[in-house]
Amino acid sequence: MNIALPAFILLLFVVPGYLFLSAFERKENTRFEAKPFDVFSAQALVAALILHCVAVALLFYFVTSKISLDLLLKLLLTYKLSKSDLAILHNKILYILTYFGALSLAAFFFGKIAQKMRFWLNPYKDSRFSYNTPWYYELKGKLSTAESAEFTKISCMLQSGGSTYLYYGILEDFYLTQNGELDRLVMSEVVRRPLHDDETPENSGADRFYSIKGDRLIIKYSEIQSLNIEYLYVNQLVS
Amino acid sequence: MRALMGEKAQKIMKDPNGRQQLRDFLASGKKEIEITLSSGEKMTVSSERPERAKGKAA
Numbered sequence: 644m645n646i647a648l649p650a651f652i653l654l655l656f657v658v659p660g661y662l663f664l665s666a667f668e669r670k671e672n673t674r675f676e677a678k679p680f681d682v683f684s685a686q687a688l689v690a691a692l693i694l695h696c697v698a699v700a701l702l703f704y705f706v707t708s709k710i711s712l713d714l715l716l717k718l719l720l721t722y723k724l725s726k727s728d729l730a731i732l733h734n735k736i737l738y739i740l741t742y743f744g745a746l747s748l749a750a751f752f753f754g755k756i757a758q759k760m761r762f763w764l765n766p767y768k769d770s771r772f773s774y775n776t777p778w779y780y781e782l783k784g785k786l787s788t789a790e791s792a793e794f795t796k797i798s799c800m801l802q803s804g805g806s807t808y809l810y811y812g813i814l815e816d817f818y819l820t821q822n823g824e825l826d827r828l829v830m831s832e833v834v835r836r837p838l839h840d841d842e843t844p845e846n847s848g849a850d851r852f853y854s855i856k857g858d859r860l861i862i863k864y865s866e867i868q869s870l871n872i873e874y875l876y877v878n879q880l881v882s
Numbered sequence: 883m884r885a886l887m888g889e890k891a892q893k894i895m896k897d898p899n900g901r902q903q904l905r906d907f908l909a910s911g912k913k914e915i916e917i918t919l920s921s922g923e924k925m926t927v928s929s930e931r932p933e934r935a936k937g938k939a940a
Contacts, residue, residue, distance in 0.1 A: 832908060
């Protein structure tokens with residue numbers, strides 16, 4: 644109990660830092676910056692310290708100047724609490740819980756805002772402070788050279804039943820691994836042809852291609868031998 | 883994660899005629915195609931950036 648309570652209080656203090664960092668580095672269940680847990684924890688601790696300093700400063704200037712950290716220090720250093728300390732805890736428990744709850748929500752909210760700001764100021768893969776997840780930028784078309792592209796055509800080579808096929812399709816979704824590597828592609832309007840059935844003067848039509856039935860084809864990246872990404876541009880004609 | 887899909891592209895993908903013509907375009911190997919949607923709206927789909935295509939034409 645003597646060790647558990649300070650550890651629990653420390654964890655409570657660091658939670659806003661974890662929430663901020665998680666909101667800043669995650670989008671659609673994918674982490675943009677793969678890093679070891681100890682590095683993530685150290686950064687979360689720094690973020691938590693900054694968040695608490697800002698929150699306490701705001702409380703001090705706008706709510707009450709009667710902020711005392713004595714009780715907190717006593718809890719962390721496992722000092723025996725007096726009856727008056729326990730009475731303070733009992734009376735202020737709602738404020739304490741509200742403080743942590745509100746700060747956690749604010750940390751998550753500011754993390755998302757910080758992420759949007761980073762994307763806004765660094766929109767492309769080759770931007771100075773872009774996230775270290777190249778596949779995200781490639782497959783979202785966030786390249787300075789593909790600025791006005793509307794969708795992505797994928798051409799990939801796969802082995803199937805002893806033969807090699809070329810699959811062409813429109814990329815609808817993609818999945819990344821925890822490390823930001825490509826895991827799966829989800830394509831629609833997929834056509835395929837055998838690799839050896841190249842275009843010739845005598846045979847250049849779309850008959851070489853077999854249309855894949857179904858709404859969405861999911862291909863594992865690990866099974867793709869080679870992958871070609873082509874950005875397509877759409878221009879609306881005035882009728 | 884959602885891949886790149888602009889507003890005009892979504893119009894094409896939501897239209898059955900548009901989807902079929904797009905599929906034909908993928909199989910054709912052409913660089914550009916004109917697509918007519920069920921509503922009569924016409925669009926061109928090209929693998930070249932509009933600025934680059936204009937530069938080449940010039």
